[in-house]
Amino acid sequence: MVAPPDNDVIWARSLHFSHNGSPALAGVSVGVREREILAVVGPRGSGKTTLLRCLSGQVLPEQGEVWFNGAPVHTMSPVVREQLRRERFGWIDPVPHLVPELKAWENAALPLMLRGISRRISRAAALEWLERLDIEECAPKRPHALLQAERQRIAIARALITTPTVLFADEPTAPLHRADRAQVLHTLTAAARSHGITVVLATHDPGIAAAADRTVSLLDGRRVNTVDLPTDADAEGSAACSLSA
Ligand SMILES: Nc1ncnc2c1ncn2[C@@H]1O[C@H](COP(=O)(O)OP(=O)(O)OP(=O)(O)O)[C@@H](O)[C@H]1O
DSSP states (O other): OOOOOTTEEEEEEEEEEEETTEEEEEEEEEEEETTOEEEEEOSTTSSHHHHHHHHTTSSOOSEEEEEETTEEGGGSOHHHHHHHHHHHEEEEOSSOOOOTTSOHHHHHHHHHHHTTOOHHHHHHHHHHHHHHTTOGGGTTSOGGGSOHHHHHHHHHHHHHTTOOSEEEEESTTTTSOHHHHHHHHHHHHHHHHHHTOEEEEEESOHHHHTTSSEEEEEETTEEEEEEEOOOTTSOTTOOEEEEEO
């Protein structure tokens, strides 16, 4: 095994992963530097989600290596990987998965309360994040009483509340209206920068990718030099892609 470069918080080499025999990643290597916001871009089905799941230790690659801060994630036991994800990583899905029985603030505060932090302190931290995300009035409501865009902001607050070392955000603004996207993205990236959080952001939206420090492009499970992604105005999923590396 070759040790990763010192300044990469996440480093992956030659990842291969297939879903039921159909390849989703075919030899992807990528390094993520400390505190950077890295966009992983590509059209639908290009392997972005699969790459984020491999990098965050949710799944093990069939071949290849994933390192976090110099530790080999690909050789960790499931229990250790689970602990790593809980303690060091945050995750935002394209669709918010909240606990229906809990109020909005409790959903946001959940990771702190699971760490044994008092309800009072967890609540204060959650309210702070809800205010930053402009949804403080949602705090006492349960998810069924919220709009999908509000639920997604709660999920974003929940991912940020522990100040993870690395935040994996898979199409984090997908359920938001266009007008809300820029504001939520700005809040997310500003919070990451002010708290020193490294972000790996999957998107097929060039506008979202523009907020990142650096971009890596995927096409058919491989790194490519560029992909021409459709803007919102273009027909969905009609990406014209170019230049296999
Ligand atoms: N659970 C699964 N079972 C079977 N095939 C899957 C599964 N998840 C993903 N795939 C396939 O693997 C490939 C990569 O999918 P992946 O979701 O990683 O791409 P993506 O770029 O994130 O796409 P999207 O933007 O649509 O989420 C696609 O061909 C997809 O159809």
